[in-house]
Amino acid sequence: xxxxxxxxxxxxxxxxxxxxxxxxxxxxxxxxxxxxxxxxxxxxxxxxxxxxxxxxxxxxxxxxxxxxxxxxxxxxxxxxxxxxxxxxxxxxxxxxxxxxxxxxxxxxxxxxxxxxxxxxxxxxxxxxxxxxxxxxxxxxxxxxxxxxxxxxxxxxxxxxxxxxxxxxxxxxxxxxxxxxxxxxxxxxxxxxxxxxxxxxxxxxxxxxxxxxxxxxxxxxxxxxxxxxxxxxxxxxxxxxxxxxxxxxxxxxxxxxxxxxxxxxxxxxxxxxxxxxxxxxxxxxxxxxxxxxxxxxxxxxxxxxxxxxxxxxxxx
Numbered sequence: 159x160x161x162x163x164x165x166x167x168x169x170x171x172x173x174x175x176x177x178x179x180x181x182x183x184x185x186x187x188x189x190x191x192x193x194x195x196x197x198x199x200x201x202x203x204x205x206x207x208x209x210x211x212x213x214x215x216x217x218x219x220x221x222x223x224x225x226x227x228x229x230x231x232x233x234x235x236x237x238x239x240x241x242x243x244x245x246x247x248x249x250x251x252x253x254x255x256x257x258x259x260x261x262x263x264x265x266x267x268x269x270x271x272x273x274x275x276x277x278x279x280x281x282x283x284x285x286x287x288x289x290x291x292x293x294x295x296x297x298x299x300x301x302x303x304x305x306x307x308x309x310x311x312x313x314x315x316x317x318x319x320x321x322x323x324x325x326x327x328x329x330x331x332x333x334x335x336x337x338x339x340x341x342x343x344x345x346x347x348x349x350x351x352x353x354x355x356x357x358x359x360x361x362x363x364x365x366x367x368x369x370x371x372x373x374x375x376x377x378x379x380x381x382x383x384x385x386x387x388x389x390x391x392x393x394x395x396x397x398x399x400x401x402x403x404x405x406x407x408x409x410x411x412x413x414x415x416x417x418x419x420x421x422x423x424x425x426x427x428x429x430x431x432x433x434x435x436x437x438x439x440x441x442x443x444x445x446x447x448x449x450x451x452x453x454x455x456x457x458x459x460x461x462x463x464x465x466x467x468x469x470x471x472x473x
Contacts, residue, residue, distance in 0.1 A: 268455030268467050269304060269411045280307050280411040281454040281469050282314045285321065288364040290334035294343040295325035297414045297450035300469060302347060304411025304454070306386050317386050320360040320378070324350070327376040334366045340414060340450060348392045356384050404456050412469065413453040421446045
């Protein structure tokens with residue numbers, strides 16, 4: 159699901175939401191309820207991506223050695239894909255388009271690295287939802303800030319949306335345990351993007367034991383909407399292409415997705431030796447809860463599928 163919008167400068171804001179959902183029942187814990195959607199990241203998708211990546215690197219090497227030969231229909235290695243005529247929108251051949259995108263993508267990219275973003279940090283700080291089920295609000299507002307910063311070419315610290323406002327001030331009573339689906343959170347943000355105040359005006363104030371009224375939860379020190387937030391319109395759509403997600407991160411800062419947390423997750427990172435390792439759930443582990451996160455980068459690791467960099471991670 160992607161959120162888009164037209165700016166007055168005729169540029170576009172894109173906020174991408176990928177629902178990587180693999181559960182069909184409500185899983186409580188962080189506030190993200192699953193909804194029905196195509197699963198990205200399953201074994202079959204991973205194997206497909208691996209084959210696409212291998213083909214893209216083979217063509218990339220062939221093109222480096224001889225561009226004319228690599229683009230010729232009579233190339234000496236006919237098993238290599240001819241990506242020179244691949245359709246940019248993937249309408250004619252998705253596999254060729256995906257391979258072309260992988261072949262022309264950087265091996266490593268992060269929206270937090272100014273060396274790769276033209277001197278700007280396009281990814282903010284990790285949010286802390288405390289004990290409340292508000293991860294969706296943090297993920298959506300963070301990705302919206304990245305989209306605005308990417309299009310306006312400003313540092314992420316110059317734009318903010320209040321996750322408190324997005325979650326609690328919907329006109330429908332909500333509490334700390336209510337939770338949300340990503341589509342619902344995105345739809346709410348699209349509808350209210352020009353009314354959501356800055357995080358400075360309405361700071362996050364968790365209410366785990368129900369001390370505050372809905373009015374108190376939505377009463378900030380001011381009601382100012384950030385000027386940059388008034389210069390565009392958001393809309394949404396869902397996408398299911400991993401190469402497109404990688405491209406989107408490079409263009410617009412981040413992608414919102416569902417991260418399924420299994421019951422061995424905390425134990426894995428409790429081991430200090432795993433601090434910089436890639437987490438993979440054991441086959442014997444069970445799904446604990448769903449968590450909304452923002453992907454801000456990727457690494458293509460040789461012939462491996464690679465890994466994502468995650469901003470939203472307070473569990």
